[in-house]
Structures are given as structure tokens and as C-alpha cells.
Amino acid sequence: MDGALVVGVSGSPSDPSRTSTLVAATVARLAEDLPDARTAQVEIGPLLADLGAAPSREAMSAETRRALETVEAADVLVVGSPAFRAAYSGAFKLFFDWVGQYDLVDTPVLLTATGGSDRHALLVEHQMRPLFGFFQSTTLPLGVFGNERDFTKREGGYDLASVDLELRIDQAVRRALPIVRGGFAAVGADDVRRPADF
Template sequence: MSGELVVGVSGSPSDPSRTSTLVAATVARLGEEIEDARTETVEIGPLLADLGAASSREAMSDRTRRALETVEAADVLVVGSPAFRAAYSGAFKLFFDWVGQYDLVDTPVLLTATGGSDRHALLVEHQMRPLFGFFQSTTLPLGVFGNERDFTKREGGYDISSVDLELRIDQAVRRALPIIRGGFATAGLADVRRPADF
């Protein structure tokens, strides 16, 4: 397995953010394990005005369209959102509202989230996993949640300062690799049963 495109998506409207730090660390860890992996990260925050104002993808800026196309072309996705009112952020939902319904079929997705306390940890299982079930993606077995205590703020960003969080990332990646390496066959559009076909 080589040359796979691993794409991280941070659904935080803030810059810098703990979510972006967690997504980047997870993408980097996957990139170390996948031979010749290509890695990219999509930050949703700078795209919000365009995503919210557009009536169609054709009306979006080239930058926003490229971000959507990058996600749709990913061989592996790492997605992350901060917790807002016990759910993923509106920015995260708005971005994925524009992703093609059948463009993530069978794509392995590693779920991550951040929040102020561990009370928000079930966001991964109760909110994010069902969303990617709709896309018929392959959500990977272990998600990763980080709380405020797991990060240290520095000038210009955040660093992961928790050994426990580093271990959770490592464990999630190790559990994901056999599935990613299993070579899921990606369904072509012609093979996907559209709602009208039922």
C-alpha cells in the first residue's frame, strides 16, 4: 500500500485551535505508517463565509471547491470538530453538507474531537459516527477525543502535552491500519444504489 492521500479536516472556526492540532497530529501519525503517503489538511474556518453564502458549488471560490474536491478524493480521512452544545460545530456540518453524497462511500474515516472536558467525549460516537454512516464511509474502530488539559498553548498555536492523548492517537492509528491496508474496494457511482433504485 503506497501513495494514498490522507486528508485531515478541522471543523474549528478558530485559528489556532486544539482541534486542528489534534487532526494534524493524527494525520502525521498515519503518514508515518502508510508508505509514500501524501498528506493534506483542510481548515474549514477560512471557508465559512463562502460555504454559507453559496447557493451551489459552482458559485464558490476556487479555494473552497478545491477543499471539497480534496476531501472527496481522499483515500483516508481524519476528521475533527470541537464540541459545541453536545454536537459537532456548525462549521463542520456546513462543510460536509456540500460534500457529494456518494463521494465518501467506503472511505476509511478516523474520527477525532476536542472539548472542554471529558463530558463531551461521546460526541465522537453519538454525533460524528452516524454522520459518516450516512455517507456510507468506513468509520474506523477507535475515535480520539482530547480535552483542554491535553494541550498547552504557545505563541501561534497549541501543542499536545498529554502522554495519554499521544497514546490514544497511536492506539487509534494501530487499530485503523489493518482495515486501511485491507484494501476496501471503492464503489463506483454506477454501483451505488441511489434512493430512487430502492
């Protein structure tokens, strides 16, 4: 599918953020193999006050509504969260609480996470994959986890510092591409994403 919209979502409340770095690197790698892909990245941290206080989407700022709409319009999502108490961040959950229940049906989602050590790596499988199961999204086969040693801090942000992490990103993308492309081929112009309630 030419011109696919690949959207990254970083659920880190921090800036700078290892999670944002991982999500951006994964989006960039995925876009390399999708012709004319368009990319965008949503940072949840700056939206937290609005997400937590607004009684409805209509009451949110234009920036927050635009972020939610961008995610809902994505052809492919790359989502990431830091590990907090062995789960995804509250910021990550709060954002997806506002995403339309049927707006991510069949959307391919590549899962990523970061944590202080590898003991948090199962966050991707045990916490994130079930969340996107609720949305009836197509979670892609391999998630990507990065620990603190996989990044180096620089002024204003982080860089990937691990060949192993770069290889994990590459492997996850290569495993994802046949599914992503197959999904694009199956979607017709008149398909309706929202299924009947059951």
C-alpha cells in the first residue's frame, strides 16, 4: 500500500525518553520498506493533563484530539511504553482509554517497551498484547524490548547504543512486513472497520 501512515506512540511521561527513541527508530525502520510511507509520532507526556482532566473528547484541546485522531487513522501503529510496576505506564493506558473502541480493528500494531533490566521484557507479551487484543488489532509477531544498557544519553535525548537492539528491531520489522502488506492487500475501498456489536 503506497503512502501508508505509520504512527508511533510513546507512552513515556518523561522527556527525553528511551521509549520515544525506541519507537522512533522502529517507525523509521518500518517505513524504509513501505513505499512512500508517511510517518508521525505521538508523545503522550505533554497531553497528560488534558487526558486526565477532560470529561469528554470534545472538551480536550485541539492538540490532544488531533493526537487521538492520528492514532485512529493509522495504517500501522508502533506503540511503546516504559515499564512501571511490571506493567505499561499509566500515561499509556490513559491515552488508549480515549481511543475509539472500534477504530483499531485489524490495525497492525508493533509492540515495544523499555525497562531498567531484562526482567521487564515480558511486559510486551503479558500486558501490552492483551490490551490490543481488546481493540481487535493485529498485534505483530515480535515485540521489541530495550533495557537501559541499549541506550546512550546525549544532550537533549538518547541514542541507540546496542547492535543487538538494532537487530531486534530489524527482525521484528521483517517478521511484520508480510502481515502488514497482506492486510493492506485485503482491505477494499468500501470496507467498514467497525464490526457489529456482539
